[in-house]
Amino acid sequence: MISSFRYHVGIAGAGAFAEFLAGALASLPSFHLFAVAGRTDAKRQRVIDAYHRRQPQAGDVREYREAEELIVDPHVDIVILTTPPHLHAPLAKRALEEGKHVLLEKPGGLTAEALRANSQLAARQNRALAVNLVLRYHPLTETVKQLIRRALLGAVDYASLHNAAHRVAEGHWFWDERRSGGILIEHGVHFFEVGRDWFGEAAEARGFALTDSDGTRPRVGATIIHEGNGRRVPVHYYHGFTMDPAAPESTHWDVHTPRGRITLDGWIPMQLSVSGLVSTDEAAHMDALLDAIPKQPSSRALEQIRQAADRLLPSVPRSDAPRIPYERTVVLSDRHGWYEAIAQARFLDFCRLIENPNERGFVTLQDAIADLALAEACTAAETSSSAR
Structure with missing residues (x-):
């Protein structure tokens, strides 16, 4: 359901992601970019231009140099914080105190405790607060979840996430862990959110980091034992911000079961492959589900695939039927369009929190707190191990 309300939105932090959001959300009836805060005229203008390219008749957008100036503007209904992470918690607190609804870029704070404190403040202020974790709003991510939960290839034995990203420029706040918190x-947190949703809560967790000669730690990872429905699943997460800018990035999930394998490719998922031994009934169910995946970017894609799964998939597969080899790959196009679609879905979910006090949202604030707590635990473990 698309919100029928129109909100005056202020974006605080005028970097590349703010520019993306301004364009991605511009087409939503519920979104009106009212103000932008950023340290330079050029950065603010890029955000405004991205919005006006989609909404050329929208009129002037107020500009502020400091986030605090935007936050106290009485005409701003929603504050979206796209600042560096160390500013998330204090600025969110200030915005909530001013009576604003707040959508935070991930991670939402440097500590789970700070995010939890703002959650409590939001409840006291009767204001919506959420973290912009978007990957679960993608239909391919939800399709993997449905295949896992329905055990169509058997229960999961092991999984891994490999994320090879471009190296961030020297001197960027990303490398200052006092401001970023570190890569995990x-x-x-994006990928911990997916892992928790697919495999269950973390029962054990340990991280590692490798330090380069310049003092940065561009290669990090974590091994987590997830536990859900009485089953423990080891999952290895790796992130390397080492790729040459001219080389392609890659993000790859690999899920192994006794009867097959599920792979998901792309930071914004664009390819899903399923292979293994299944019964003819299971093959028909999986084909029907994969056929139901929307091919064009849509903010309603998550809702469509969840409805399809409830309609098409059995609760428990048969265990005694003869099995045949199965292999199927679904490839989507328009990566940027899908990125915009899942950002729109997250924003619309946030609007429902504002409009209905009883709404929890799809990715909840409690999820974001759990993701951040897990990232903290793995970061503390990696710091301890690298100090030896």
Whole structure:
């Protein structure tokens, strides 16, 4: 359901992601970019231009140099914080105190405790607060979840996430862990959110980091034992911000079961492959589900695939039927369009929190707190191990 309300939105932090969001959300009836805060005229203008390319008749957008100036603007209904992570918690607190609804870029704070404190403040202020974790709003991510939960290839034995990203420029706040929290906190929470949803909560966790000669730690990872439905699943997460800018990035999930394998490719997922031994009934169910995946970017894609799964998939597969080899790959196009679609779905979910106090949202604030706590635990473990 698309919100019928129109909100005056202020974006605080005028970097590349703010520019993306301004364009991605511009087509939503519920979104009106009212103000932008950023340290330079050029950065603010890029955000405004991205919005006006989609909404050329929208009128002037207010500009502020400091986030605090935007936050106290009485005409701003929603504050989206796209600042570096160390500013998330204090600025969110200030915005909530001013009576604003707040959508935070991940991770939402440097500590789970800070995010939890703001959650409590939001409840007291009767204001919506959420973290912009978007990957679960993608239909391919949800399709993997449905295949896992329905055990169509058997229960999961092991999984891994490999994320090879371009190296961030020297001197960027990303490398200052006092401002970013480190890679697992700043970036890894996206994938911990998916892992928790697919495999269950973390029962055990340990991280590692490798330090380069310049003092940065561009290669990090974590091994987590997830536990759900009485089953423990080891999952290895790796993030390397080492890729040459001219080389292609890659993000790859690999899920292994006794009867097959599920792979998901792309930071914004664009390819899903399923292979293994299945019964003819299971093959028909999986084909029907994969056929139901929307091929064009849509903010309603998650809702469509969940409805399809409830309609098409059995609760428990038969265990005694003869099995045949199965192999199927679904490839999507328009990566940028899908990125915009899942950002729109997250924003619309946030609007429902504002409009209905009883709404929890799809990715909840409690999820974001759990993701951040897990990232903290793995970061503390990696710091301890690298100090030896």
